[in-house]
Amino acid sequence: MLEETGVGYVLAVPKSQQVPHFGRIDHLFSQAPGEAWERRSRGDGAKGPRVYHWAALQISSVEDFDGEMPTHQRWALARRSISKPEEIAYYLAYAPLGHG
Numbered sequence: 739m740l741e742e743t744g745v746g747y748v749l750a751v752p753k754s755q756q757v758p759h760f761g762r763i764d765h766l767f768s769q770a771p772g773e774a775w776e777r778r779s780r781g782d783g784a785k786g787p788r789v790y791h792w793a794a795l796q797i798s799s800v801e802d803f804d805g806e807m808p809t810h811q812r813w814a815l816a817r818r819s820i821s822k823p824e825e826i827a828y829y830l831a832y833a834p835l836g837h838g
Contacts, residue, residue, distance in 0.1 A: 741832055746810065748831045755828060757814050759798060763828045767793055767816040775818060791818040810834055 753764035760766045775791040797812040819825040
């Protein structure tokens with residue numbers, strides 16, 4: 739519904755979320771090489787900077803939704819705890835072109 743109206747989003751999803759053409763989102767990121775993860779801050783929290791490892795993969799266009807000239811792009815994102823690397827949160831994002 740959001741995509742139909744052109745509204746961008748970032749949504750937290752479960753690890754079992756299916757990603758078109760890739761399968762489960764947790765399996766997608768479990769195959770990511772070490773260099774796919776970048777150390778990034780989410781800003782300052784009450785105890786200082788909130789730093790995590792992030793990985794992103796652009797998801798291909800969906801012809802039925804995007805048409806011949808897409809205005810938005812889709813992303814699968816993962817945020818991994820640095821101190822507890824087994825703790826990974828997953829997200830799907832939809833953003834105007836040039837903002838991924």
